[in-house]
Amino acid sequence: MAGEPQSDCLFCKIVSGDIPATIVRESETTVAFRDINPQAPTHVLVIPKVHYPDAASLAAAEPQIAADVLTEAGAVAADEKIDSTGYRVIFNTGSGVGQTVFHAHAHVLGGRGLQWPPG
Numbered sequence: 804m805a806g807e808p809q810s811d812c813l814f815c816k817i818v819s820g821d822i823p824a825t826i827v828r829e830s831e832t833t834v835a836f837r838d839i840n841p842q843a844p845t846h847v848l849v850i851p852k853v854h855y856p857d858a859a860s861l862a863a864a865e866p867q868i869a870a871d872v873l874t875e876a877g878a879v880a881a882d883e884k885i886d887s888t889g890y891r892v893i894f895n896t897g898s899g900v901g902q903t904v905f906h907a908h909a910h911v912l913g914g915r916g917l918q919w920p921p922g
């Protein structure tokens with residue numbers, strides 16, 4: 804069923820606690836944890852607890868939870884004190900642009916200057 808945990812999904816296993824992560828925030832619908840391979844001084848992933856393969860399919864099925872992911876991304880930025888210096892929220896969508904985990908997730912990046920346009 805749509806949104807149900809997938810047995811082969813890394814991030815579903817982080818939600819269930821089967822795989823450890825450095826969790827920095829949790830809400831009823833989301834979990835935020837540090838990226839294992841950080842690309843900036845702050846690099847946190849915010850994921851919905853429900854499984855959808857990417858941000859657009861999450862937003863189509865569960866718009867309130869998609870909004871929760873964005874709200875939590877902003878809360879992470881405030882917690883990490885990068886809201887004043889600026890930060891970037893990224894949803895890689897598709898293997899062609901580097902998506903490797905097909906459970907929707909927002910990257911929250913900050914704490915250094917970030918190039919625009921991105922590579």
Ligand code: AMP
Binds near residue numbers: 822
């Ligand atoms: P993406 O390439 O957009 O699909 O992002 C997946 C992200 O998950 C990458 O930045 C990885 O470094 C990160 N990642 C993979 N495995 C783990 C893990 N066990 N804990 C935390 N982050 C992870």
Ligand code: ZN
Binds near residue numbers: 809814905
């Ligand atoms: Zn999943």
